[in-house]
Amino acid sequence: MRYLAAALSAAILIGCSSTDNRGISIDSSNQHVVLANSSLGKDLEFGNAQANLLNERLNAQVRITNKTGQDQAIQYKFDWYDAQGLEVDSGKSPWRQLIIYAGDSKVISGMALHPAARDFRVSVRHLD
Numbered sequence: 190m191r192y193l194a195a196a197l198s199a200a201i202l203i204g205c206s207s208t209d210n211r212g213i214s215i216d217s218s219n220q221h222v223v224l225a226n227s228s229l230g231k232d233l234e235f236g237n238a239q240a241n242l243l244n245e246r247l248n249a250q251v252r253i254t255n256k257t258g259q260d261q262a263i264q265y266k267f268d269w270y271d272a273q274g275l276e277v278d279s280g281k282s283p284w285r286q287l288i289i290y291a292g293d294s295k296v297i298s299g300m301a302l303h304p305a306a307r308d309f310r311v312s313v314r315h316l317d
Contacts, residue, residue: 229315232257233289237296240309247301249309255289262288262316267299269306277303286316 237252247269255261264284269277281302289295297311 229263229313232261233263233313238311243300245304247306247309248298249300249311250296250298251311252294252296253287253289253313254294255291258291260288260290262286263313264316265297265311265313267301268310268312269301269303270308270310271303271305272307274308277301277306284314 232255234254234256235251236254238250240247240249242248249267253263253265264286266282266284268279268282271277278301282299285297287295287297299309299311301309
């Protein structure tokens, strides 16, 4: 079993475009949060990224906290990578919707379909 835990908010990198449809990406291998939408970075905090093997499949979890006084409607999806860093299950992970109420935290999770998955990246964007 492999556990990844870090204060993701300390590793925030600001991107250039606020219209990028991905918004924020969290890379489990280096615990970096990449922001293409700076308002998401101000509104949400990410932490406690974890991954473990469950029934020979990688199961990933990330806690998202809404730092605002308003509900946040978001979409998220997981991308999966093998031990060499190559993407597996490309395009099979759907965008999922979630509402995080003001001041609340939610844990999002995903399970890789491909048994070779050993790493993940989760992307988050505002629900338009």
